Amino acid sequence: LLKKYVSGFPQESDLEVVTNETILLKVPQGSNAVLVKNLYLSCDPFLRVLMSKFAEPIYIEGFHLGTVIRGFGVSRVLESGHPDFKEGEYVWGITGWEEYSLITDTEKIFKIPFTDVPLSYYTGLLGMAGLTAYIGFNEMCSPKKGEYVFISAASGAVGQLVGQLAKLKGCYVVGTAGSDDKVEILKTKFGFDDAFNYKTEKSLRAAVKRCFPNGIDIYFDNVGGAMLDAALLNMRDNGRISACGMISQYNLEEPEGVHFLMKMITNRLTMKGFNVVDHLSVYPKFLEVIIPYIKNGEITYLEDKAEGIENAPAALVGLFTGKNVGKQLVVLADE
Numbered sequence: 001l002l003k004k005y006v007s008g009f010p011q012e013s014d015l016e017v018v019t020n021e022t023i024l025l026k027v028p029q030g031s032n033a034v035l036v037k038n039l040y041l042s043c044d045p046f047l048r049v050l051m052s053k054f055a056e057p058i059y060i061e062g063f064h065l066g067t068v069i070r071g072f073g074v075s076r077v078l079e080s081g082h083p084d085f086k087e088g089e090y091v092w093g094i095t096g097w098e099e100y101s102l103i104t105d106t107e108k109i110f111k112i113p114f115t116d117v118p119l120s121y122y123t124g125l126l127g128m129a130g131l132t133a134y135i136g137f138n139e140m141c142s143p144k145k146g147e148y149v150f151i152s153a154a155s156g157a158v159g160q161l162v163g164q165l166a167k168l169k170g171c172y173v174v175g176t177a178g179s180d181d182k183v184e185i186l187k188t189k190f191g192f193d194d195a196f197n198y199k200t201e202k203s204l205r206a207a208v209k210r211c212f213p214n215g216i217d218i219y220f221d222n223v224g225g226a227m228l229d230a231a232l233l234n235m236r237d238n239g240r241i242s243a244c245g246m247i248s249q250y251n252l253e254e255p256e257g258v259h260f261l262m263k264m265i266t267n268r269l270t271m272k273g274f275n276v277v278d279h280l281s282v283y284p285k286f287l288e289v290i291i292p293y294i295k296n297g298e299i300t301y302l303e304d305k306a307e308g309i310e311n312a313p314a315a316l317v318g319l320f321t322g323k324n325v326g327k328q329l330v331v332l333a334d335e
């Protein structure tokens, strides 16, 4: 439950885990709701935004004190009043952060089409994060072989897939992460050509320049702030910036300024923001592209699994200190 509205950095104590044994969950007669057992919960940065007092909706409403927070997850259908979902089937989409949920907004859950890949992937690689990487990179940046690609928060849920998609396109790829171990993972597990730890560099601008002596064609921005400035300064003519996320700004009362927007003009840049939920119709095409890569081992995915609902608050809060190594999810039950 949300215990306290968040301002500044989220804390574990902003959430509360309670046990309620008196609720008998059943699909009410005549309703098209779906009763599910939740198996995996997805920890996503946008949940922090929904924990603020006057949060604008982002696909779902902001959270209220004392109510169960919601987000993407993977669940098994126990009982269904909806013709599209049958008992025993697996779904991904919006569910409650609880062991069992009665889902009434069934337009936000989707039947899982392929069960011969890890089901937990539907919280990340085959869920919202994966689609975000595909839309924000392949569809918005029109990458070409040989182009120079820079990715921030590169080891996370979205970034690790963007990097691999860029390598598959034949690009030169550099990522950033907040620890030396993550930097190593980028280079050895995901095949990045280079990477740096942004927390230990004296100057971000110098670090980006060092990695891209000839400049950047595509910057996939997950963090905003000073990193966006450093990227702007190093963009090549006709470069593209995918404005995916700005996690460095979510906990600030006043967002930081961006100083080098004039590069948009001098270097004829394009910067495009997007919200993945406007692109859900692309999901079947995305699966067609990505599933074969997973099956033939050309795309791999790193998950960071917290166990049990009692560890969910720490897992969510950990996104904002970079505690997660790979896609952060919470395991609630066996498949």
Ligand code: NDP
Residues within 6 Å of the ligand: 043, 044, 045, 046, 128, 129, 132, 152, 153, 154, 155, 156, 157, 158, 159, 176, 177, 178, 179, 182, 222, 223, 243, 244, 245, 246, 247, 248, 249, 274, 275, 276, 277, 319, 320, 321, 322, 323, 324, 326, 327, 328
């Ligand atoms: P991640 O799995 O990458 O987790 C967040 C990571 O961000 C942390 O692990 C940390 O990694 C990094 N981070 C945290 N705080 C800061 C900071 N102050 N400065 C720089 N880096 C920081 O998350 P996702 O892959 O799920 O999301 C990545 C971005 O994409 C987010 O901004 C998110 O909001 C956005 N997003 C946008 C969508 C859209 O539709 N536009 C949809 C989904 C996500 P480290 O510091 O180690 O690099």
